[in-house]
Amino acid sequence: MSVPSITPIRWCDDGHLELLDQRALPDRHLTLDVTSADGAAEAIRAMVVRGAPAIGITAAYGVVLAALKQRGSDWQPGVEAAITILAASRPTAVNLFWALERMHQVIAIHRHEEVAPVTALLEAARTIHRQDLDDNLTMGELGADLISREAPCAVMTHCNTGALATGGHGTALGVIRSAWSRGLITHVHANETRPWLQGARLTAWELDQEGIPVTLAVDSAASLLMAQGKVGWLIVGADRIAANGDVANKIGTLALAVQARYFGVKVMVVAPSSTFDLEVASGDAIPIETRDARELTHQGERVVAPEKINIYNPVFDVTPASLIDAIVCERGVIEHPDHAGVVRMIETCRGTEVCHNLSRTYERKDPE
Numbered sequence: 001m002s003v004p005s006i007t008p009i010r011w012c013d014d015g016h017l018e019l020l021d022q023r024a025l026p027d028r029h030l031t032l033d034v035t036s037a038d039g040a041a042e043a044i045r046a047m048v049v050r051g052a053p054a055i056g057i058t059a060a061y062g063v064v065l066a067a068l069k070q071r072g073s074d075w076q077p078g079v080e081a082a083i084t085i086l087a088a089s090r091p092t093a094v095n096l097f098w099a100l101e102r103m104h105q106v107i108a109i110h111r112h113e114e115v116a117p118v119t120a121l122l123e124a125a126r127t128i129h130r131q132d133l134d135d136n137l138t139m140g141e142l143g144a145d146l147i148s149r150e151a152p153c154a155v156m157t158h159c160n161t162g163a164l165a166t167g168g169h170g171t172a173l174g175v176i177r178s179a180w181s182r183g184l185i186t187h188v189h190a191n192e193t194r195p196w197l198q199g200a201r202l203t204a205w206e207l208d209q210e211g212i213p214v215t216l217a218v219d220s221a222a223s224l225l226m227a228q229g230k231v232g233w234l235i236v237g238a239d240r241i242a243a244n245g246d247v248a249n250k251i252g253t254l255a256l257a258v259q260a261r262y263f264g265v266k267v268m269v270v271a272p273s274s275t276f277d278l279e280v281a282s283g284d285a286i287p288i289e290t291r292d293a294r295e296l297t298h299q300g301e302r303v304v305a306p307e308k309i310n311i312y313n314p315v316f317d318v319t320p321a322s323l324i325d326a327i328v329c330e331r332g333v334i335e336h337p338d339h340a341g342v343v344r345m346i347e348t349c350r351g352t353e354v355c356h357n358l359s360r361t362y363e364r365k366d367p368e
């Protein structure tokens, strides 16, 4: 399986991070040089880089940038402070806290050293980055195995879960790529994903680059497409999966899953084990990010709604496990997810590199 050449996150050997500015895609290909942990946190907050795994990878390199700035033996407080700033960048994707926890473990191992452990931290960040690509390739095959060989079908996806959102290949879009290469899917319906238009600007662009047939539709066309029998599977990613299998993902996923159940469309969630949060019992406890009103009141500089009215702009919602047919992670597939299935699957990851003892040390919740 060839991996797309899109590189949203690149560590440069002179000691800085280069991010593809996803706000400018698809019409402009701009990169942003990030030289500090503050810069990495701001890039995550401002959505230069987005998508749960990509946020975690960026934060890990952000910790390396912080370590590079430390001089002398009292390096640890500065790096810890940077981790706190990175953790406050976005609240929902647990991959952020998972990656910071991994970096913190490296700091703990080297805490008595005279100088900041830049080499060890860079190796840890690179491992997180590399591992994510490997996991996506594995999930791509596992997810594609669920799609019937006898009846290739069209699929629908929401938001962007591709190479741009991950270490490469993608989660849900990775399954779509793998299934397409095996001749299992005929067409992709991409929802535009308001208000940031990740589906229009990023997913449609990624698929078009590779010649995978894609039709872009307004979000509200999804139920019509399903009613017309045009969708075999709804395939989406996740930002956080609770212990009972409830899934937080891009706003609109819940509505799509409800519609899918009504119209008999199967629902597949694709996410690496770094997206599971066993410390959260159910989806109710997942912090949901709300973003600036301006995302709804403006399109660029143009005002499209009265500026002083109340605005509700949650950017994720929670789909109950009962609406999900399968969760695909790199260690296997959880069919009809529930608490027992999730715990069994994540238990199989223990003893490997994967860490699931997420620390709440750094987590910041949105104000009520």
Ligand SMILES: CSC[C@@H](O)[C@@H](O)C(=O)COP(=O)(O)O
Pocket: 050, 051, 052, 053, 093, 158, 159, 160, 161, 162, 165, 166, 170, 171, 172, 198, 236, 237, 238, 239, 249, 250, 251, 315
């Ligand atoms: C592999 S990406 C999985 C999720 O992070 C994705 O579906 C999503 O909701 C991204 O939201 P975003 O706000 O663009 O970061």
